[in-house]
Amino acid sequence: xxxxxxxxxxxxxxxxxxxxxxxxxxxxxxxxxxxxxxxxxxxxxxxxxxxxxxxxxxxxxxxxxxxxxxxxxxxxxxxxxxxxxxxxxxxxxxxxxxxxxxxxxxxxxxxxxxxxxxxxxxxxxxxxxxxxxxxxxxxxxxxxxxxxxxxxxxxxxxxxxxxxxxxxxxxxxxxxxxxxxxxxxxxxxxxxxxxxxxxxxxxxxxxxxxxxxxxxxxx
Amino acid sequence: xxxxxxxxxxxxxxxxxxxxxxxxxxxxxxxxxxxxxxxxxxxxxxxxxxxxxxxxxxxxxxxxxxxxxxxxxxxxxxxxxxxxxxxxxxxxxxxxxxxxxxxxxxxxxxxxxxxxxxxxxxxxxxxxxxxxxxxxxxxxxxxxxxxxxxxxxxxxxxxxxxxxxxxxxxxxxxxxxxxxxxxxxxxxxxxxxxxxxxxxxxxxxxxxxxxxxxxxxxxxxxxxxxxxxxxxxxxxxxxxxxxxxxxxxxxxxxxxxxxxxxxxx
Amino acid sequence: xxxxxxxxxxxxxxxxxxxxxxxxxxxxxxxxxxxxxxxxxxxxxxxxxxxxxxxxxxxxxxxxxxxxxxxxxxxxxxxxxxxxxxxxxxxxxxxxxxxxxxxxxxxxxxxxxxxxxxxxxxxxxxxxxxxxxxxxxxxxxxxxxxxxxxxxxxxxxxxxxxxxxxxxxxxxxxxxxxxxxxxxxxxxxxxxxxxxxxxxxxxxxxxxxxxxxxxxxxxxxxxxxxxxxxxxxxxxxxxxxxxxxxxxxxxxxxxxxxxxxxxxxxxxxxxxxxxxxxxxxxxxxxxxxxxxxxx
Numbered sequence: 136x137x138x139x140x141x142x143x144x145x146x147x148x149x150x151x152x153x154x155x156x157x158x159x160x161x162x163x164x165x166x167x168x169x170x171x172x173x174x175x176x177x178x179x180x181x182x183x184x185x186x187x188x189x190x191x192x193x194x195x196x197x198x199x200x201x202x203x204x205x206x207x208x209x210x211x212x213x214x215x216x217x218x219x220x221x222x223x224x225x226x227x228x229x230x231x232x233x234x235x236x237x238x239x240x241x242x243x244x245x246x247x248x249x250x251x252x253x254x255x256x257x258x259x260x261x262x263x264x265x266x267x268x269x270x271x272x273x274x275x276x277x278x279x280x281x282x283x284x285x286x287x288x289x290x291x292x293x294x295x296x297x298x299x300x301x302x303x304x305x306x307x308x309x310x311x312x313x314x315x316x317x318x319x320x321x322x323x324x325x326x327x328x329x330x331x332x333x334x335x336x337x338x339x340x341x342x343x344x345x346x347x348x349x350x351x352x353x354x
Numbered sequence: 355x356x357x358x359x360x361x362x363x364x365x366x367x368x369x370x371x372x373x374x375x376x377x378x379x380x381x382x383x384x385x386x387x388x389x390x391x392x393x394x395x396x397x398x399x400x401x402x403x404x405x406x407x408x409x410x411x412x413x414x415x416x417x418x419x420x421x422x423x424x425x426x427x428x429x430x431x432x433x434x435x436x437x438x439x440x441x442x443x444x445x446x447x448x449x450x451x452x453x454x455x456x457x458x459x460x461x462x463x464x465x466x467x468x469x470x471x472x473x474x475x476x477x478x479x480x481x482x483x484x485x486x487x488x489x490x491x492x493x494x495x496x497x498x499x500x501x502x503x504x505x506x507x508x509x510x511x512x513x514x515x516x517x518x519x520x521x522x523x524x525x526x527x528x529x530x531x532x533x534x535x536x537x538x539x540x541x542x543x544x545x546x547x548x549x550x551x552x553x554x555x556x557x558x559x560x561x562x563x564x565x566x567x568x569x570x571x572x573x574x575x576x577x578x579x580x581x582x583x584x585x586x587x588x589x590x591x592x593x594x595x596x597x598x599x600x601x602x603x604x605x606x607x608x609x610x611x612x613x614x615x616x617x618x619x
Numbered sequence: 620x621x622x623x624x625x626x627x628x629x630x631x632x633x634x635x636x637x638x639x640x641x642x643x644x645x646x647x648x649x650x651x652x653x654x655x656x657x658x659x660x661x662x663x664x665x666x667x668x669x670x671x672x673x674x675x676x677x678x679x680x681x682x683x684x685x686x687x688x689x690x691x692x693x694x695x696x697x698x699x700x701x702x703x704x705x706x707x708x709x710x711x712x713x714x715x716x717x718x719x720x721x722x723x724x725x726x727x728x729x730x731x732x733x734x735x736x737x738x739x740x741x742x743x744x745x746x747x748x749x750x751x752x753x754x755x756x757x758x759x760x761x762x763x764x765x766x767x768x769x770x771x772x773x774x775x776x777x778x779x780x781x782x783x784x785x786x787x788x789x790x791x792x793x794x795x796x797x798x799x800x801x802x803x804x805x806x807x808x809x810x811x812x813x814x815x816x817x818x819x820x821x822x823x824x825x826x827x828x829x830x831x832x833x834x835x836x837x838x839x840x841x842x843x844x845x846x847x848x849x850x851x852x853x854x855x856x857x858x859x860x861x862x863x864x865x866x867x868x869x870x871x872x873x874x875x876x877x878x879x880x881x882x883x884x885x886x887x888x889x890x891x892x893x894x895x896x897x898x899x900x901x902x903x904x905x906x907x908x909x910x911x912x913x914x
Contacts, residue, residue, distance in 0.1 A: 143685045150687075209721040217726070254462035257414050258476040258528065259451040262444070268475060272466045300714040300722070302687065310683060312811045313676045316838030349466040349508055 140320075144311055148324055151307035157221075158303065159290040159332065162228035166289060167282070169233025174240025188237065195234035201295050203227045208299040224296040232289045239281045243274040276347045283340035290332055304328055365428070367392040367532060367564050368413065373422035375408055375588075382408050384588040385422070392531075395558055395565045397575035397596070400585030401611060406568045410534040413566075414456045415447055426450050427531065452480070455525035456534040459541050461517045463509040463524075469496065470505040473524045480528060488527075495523040499553055515546030519553055526557065533557070535567040547571070554578060572612070576600050584608045660868040661704065664729065669708035670701045673728030675716045678810075679834045679892060680734030680752065680857070683713060692892035696751055697732035697859055699884060703875045720744055723862055730872075731860040736789060737907035741860070746869045749876060750856030750907065752889070753898035755848050756790060757829035759813075759836070762843035764823060770851040771797030774824060783807045783822040790826040793852050810835050818842065828855065830894065856902050 169191075176188030195203065204227030207218055218226065247270045255265040297306030308321035368390040375383040383405045390396055398406035411417040412424060415431070418441050424431045431450055432439035441447065464472050473492035477483045483491060496502045499519040501512075509517055518538055525533060535554070539547045551574050558565060558578060569575055575582060575596065582599040584592035584607070591605040603609050606616055664670050672694060676683045682691035689711035698709045712728040719731045723745060737747045758768060766777050774782055775798035782799060784790040786806035794804055805822050807813040813825045814835055825832070829848055836844050861869040879885040886896040 146685045150685075205721070209718075209725040209727070212725040212727070250458065250460055250462040251464065253414075253416055253458065254464070256416060256451070257454070257456035257458075257462075258480070258524070259448055260476070260479055261448075264479045268479065269464055273464075297715055298718050300712055300718065300727070302713065306715075309809070310676050311685070313678060313809055314682075314684070316811050316814065316835065318811050318815055349468075 140315055140317065143315070144317075144321060144324060147307040147311045147321075148304060148328060151302055151304035152328060154221075154296070154301055154303045155290070155293050155328075155332070158224050158228060158293045158296060158301075159286070159336075161225045162232065162289050162293070163286050165225060165229025166232035166236050166285065169230060170236025170240050170278075170282075172237075173233065174237035174244070177237060177241045178244065191230075192234045192237050195231050196238075200227060200231040200292055201298070203231055204295055204299060220296070220299045220301045223299050224293070224301055228289050228292055228296075231292070232285050235285055235288075236278075236282060239278050239285070240274075243277040244270060246277060247273055272347075272349075276344065279340060279344050279347065283336060286336050286340070287333055290336060291329065365392065366390060366425075367427055368566075369423075369425040370409070370412075371423045371425075373412070373424065374420050375405075375412065375417065376420055382588050383412075383419075386589065388583075388590065390564060390566070393562055393564055395578060395580045396567070397579035397582045398566060398568045398585060399570075399572070399575060399582060399611075400591075404585035405588040406583075406585045407536055410456065410536050410566060410568060413532070414454060414534060415441060415451060427453055452528070453531045454534060455528055455530035455532070456536065457518070457521050457525050457538050459537040461509070461514075461521045461541075463517055463521055465509050468506050468508060469501065469512070469520050472509065472520060473527050476524060477527050482528065491527060492523070495527055496520075498526075498556070499523045500549075513546060514542045515549045518542065518550050522550075522553060522557070526561070530563060532564045532566070533561070535565065535569070537568050537570070539569065539571060551578075572600070584611065586611075660729075660865050661706075661871050664701075664706045664868075665704075668706065669710050670706045670730065671710045671712050671728045672697055673712045673714060673719050673722045673731040674733040675714055675719060677716070677734050677831070679830055681732070683711070687711070687713065689713075692889060692894055693732045693734050693752060693857070695892075696879075696885065696888050697730070699888060700859075700872055700875050700879060703878065704871060720860070723860060726862070729861075729865075729868075734857045735860050736855045737858045737904055738789065739908055739910040742904075742908035744863070745860040746863050746866050747858035747860055747904050747908070748869055749873050749904050750858050750899040750902050751876065751885075752894055753854050753856040753902065754828040754830050754894075755854055756793065756826060756852040757832040758847045758849055759817065759825040759827065759832045760823060760845050760847075761817065762845045764845070766823070767845075768824060769847055770849055771799060771826075772851055774803075774826075775799045778803075780824055781805055781822045783813045783816055783825040785813075785827055788827075789855060793849075794826065797851065811838075814839055833893070854898055854902065856899055856907060858904060858907075 173188040173191050176184045177192065179185055179188070204223060207227050208220060208223040211218060251269055251273070252265065255269055260269070293303050294305035296303050297309070302310070304325055308325040311321045312318055366389045368388070370386055370388040373383050373386045374381070382403070386405070388409070398409065400406055408417060412419055413426065419432065419439055421439060423439060429450055431442060431447070433442060467475060470489060470492050473495055474485065474488040477488035477491060478485060482488070493502060493505060496505055499522060501516055501519055504512060504516065509520065512520065538554070539550050542550065551571065554567070555578060567575065567579065579596050582592070582594065582596045583590050584599065584603070584605070586607045592599050592603050592608040599608070600612065603612060603614065609616060658666070674681045674689065674694060678691065680691055680693045681689070683689055694709065694711065701709060712722060714722055716733070719733055719735065720741070722728050723731050731745070734752060735741065737750060741747070766780060768774050768777060768780070771794050774780055774794060781803055782794060783805045784794060784807065786808055791804055795801060805816070807816065807825070810831060813827070816822045817825050826849070829846070832846050836846055859872060861872070880900065889896040
């Protein structure tokens with residue numbers, strides 16, 4: 136009996152982990168792309184692009200990710216768009232966290248000193264060169280710690296996908312509880328798994344940070 | 355005067371005609387005219403806010419003018435649009451900027467790049483050299499400014515004087531016709547000033563570039579420059595050879611600035 | 620489990636209702652444009668070969684095992700009916716209780732079979748089949764409890780009792796109607812949570828449908844628990860929920876359900892899971908939708 140329960144829990148968690156990790160990774164990739172597209176769009180020279188970006192950022196920051204995922208999954212079909220649960224989850228999480236990321240991108244880029252732009256002008260760089268070789272390499276490391284926090288937030292938010300019939304870890308743990316009446320074990324395991332995922336993200340962000348640090352070479 | 359020198363004088367490299375500029379309604383340059391022949395070393399002196407730095411920034415297109423015209427090497431930088439001068443489009447400005455280098459008070463080095471890359475990257479991005487060639491040239495220049503051993507450090511690992519010497523090397527790397535120095539020693543510790551001034555002397559003697567220097571180092575300006583301009587309230591109140599200007603200025607504002615007694619009252 | 624909404628939290632419910640309304644509104648507008656569908660819904664299901672059943676894990680009404688396989692009395696009965704209708708396979712669309720009706724309206728499922736109790740409010744949103752699974756309300760408490768309530772009126776009289784009720788369920792209405800003040804009612808998200816609250820003394824009584832209560836008693840078999848069928852509460856019945864645009868499919872379902880009730884298949888399935896097959900025969904959809912039983 137006890138072994139059965141442990142095996143049951145192990146299978147449940149493993150199934151759930153697959154969904155949670157896939158959502159976290161793919162959601163983060165989408166969030167990263169959105170963060171750059173709309174973060175740059177927010178400070179673009181063209182008014183229309185700025186308006187679209189501000190609209191996206193404010194709408195997705197100002198409404199709950201819960202409702203957003205709900206909309207993607209339950210409301211869009213009314214407009215003839217039937218997204219799979221998995222795609223709805225990735226879109227909801229990615230678009231939501233991407234909106235926060237866009238503000239991170241914007242502020243990191245705007246934190247670049249005026250003297251840097253003036254040097255670039257004096258050295259006859261084009262706008263693109265200025266951005267690509269001077270602004271972005273300085274701004275990107277500034278974004279990383281906050282991006283890391285956002286990714287953790289996204290990972291923790293994956294638990295809302297049980298709403299749209301995806302069986303992530305939290306959902307699996309809850310199903311396990313309802314099946315077996317056990318509460319301590321599934322929640323302890325769930326807690327541990329989330330914490331391990333958190334450590335994984337931390338490690339990933341630290342590695343990227345180390346890679347982007349400017350390197351001086353001792354001669 | 356030889357023929358060549360005459361020709362140089364007759365073809366000014368910098369021309370400011372009736373230039374006016376105001377910041378938030380406060381006039382900084384007031385209907386200013388200035389002609390600088392090729393190869394001249396000009397010191398721009400005067401109290402803070404008198405408009406000398408603004409001239410450098412206008413030439414570098416970091417500021418735009420409200421009225422008048424600016425020409426560099428005979429090329430106009432502005433086109434009239436319903437009576438207001440408008441800076442030429444970016445694509446056309448690049449050929450003008452390519453002739454001008456600028457050294458800033460606060461260096462403006464790129465903190466994420468090594469000293470070597472700070473000097474090499476502009477050459478690469480301007481299509482002047484490929485990577486290996488640009489780095490070799492950067493090392494040469496670092497040799498010139500006495501910092502070859504710092505090539506692989508980051509700017510933050512250098513002293514102020516060293517940073518400014520790197521900034522100068524970076525400006526020189528693009529071989530500009532015109533070099534603008536905006537208070538290059540003002541942000542330095544007093545004991546570091548001389549290493550930058552010595553370097554300016556070397557450059558003045560070796561490059562043949564037209565040089566505009568905004569500074570508060572009177573003694574240095576006197577021995578460095580071919581010509582000294584005194585600014586006050588957006589106008590040039592004194593313009594002449596250094597010895598003349600320093601020993602016998604004509605305008606009472608210049609005399610006051612230099613601490614000389616008012617004349618013949 | 621039915622009005623029991625095991626997993627429904629209050630905030631959740633508000634969101635879900637809001638979304639359901641928006642979805643419903645759009646659907647109403649869209650109904651005209653999709654009117655020229657050539658095949659009937661039943662014909663479509665027969666052609667496709669399977670029916671998608673929305674359900675949440677509400678044992679013993681619905682049981683989902685670790686591999687996601689669907690069982691329990693509700694889905695089993697529903698499967699039997701659809702097989703008779705010429706749709707051989709059943710596919711479970713697993714969701715939370717709050718996601719069931721929105722999922723149906725968003726065409727994520729063809730029908731809900733999760734012990735959804737027939738209630739007037741829900742009759743506005745979905746088309747119910749005739750009642751299939753019925754149950755009485757029960758009170759669950761520790762065997763050594765000092766108080767021994769038998770009804771909601773008993774609960775109203777004993778001011779010391781904190782009473783757990785499924786969040787958003789009909790038990791809350793019944794208790795309030797019997798005079799239990801709202802501040803003694805504690806919403807419970809799911810069975811195990813209710814059990815923990817009962818065992819730790821946060822609540823003294825847990826009110827829920829009898830079969831769900833029996834399931835919890837079985838899981839906590841080492842505990843001494845008392846299960847009391849409420850004397851003054853009506854029988855509640857669940858039905859299969861269809862989209863309001865699928866009334867014809869619902870009618871076809873009712874027709875076959877009646878056949879299964881007549882030929883004994885229905886009784887066999889219910890008895891195998893410990894449900895009383897006589898209860899549903901005494902009630903109709905009409906009376907539950909009119910709200911007679913709730914008041």
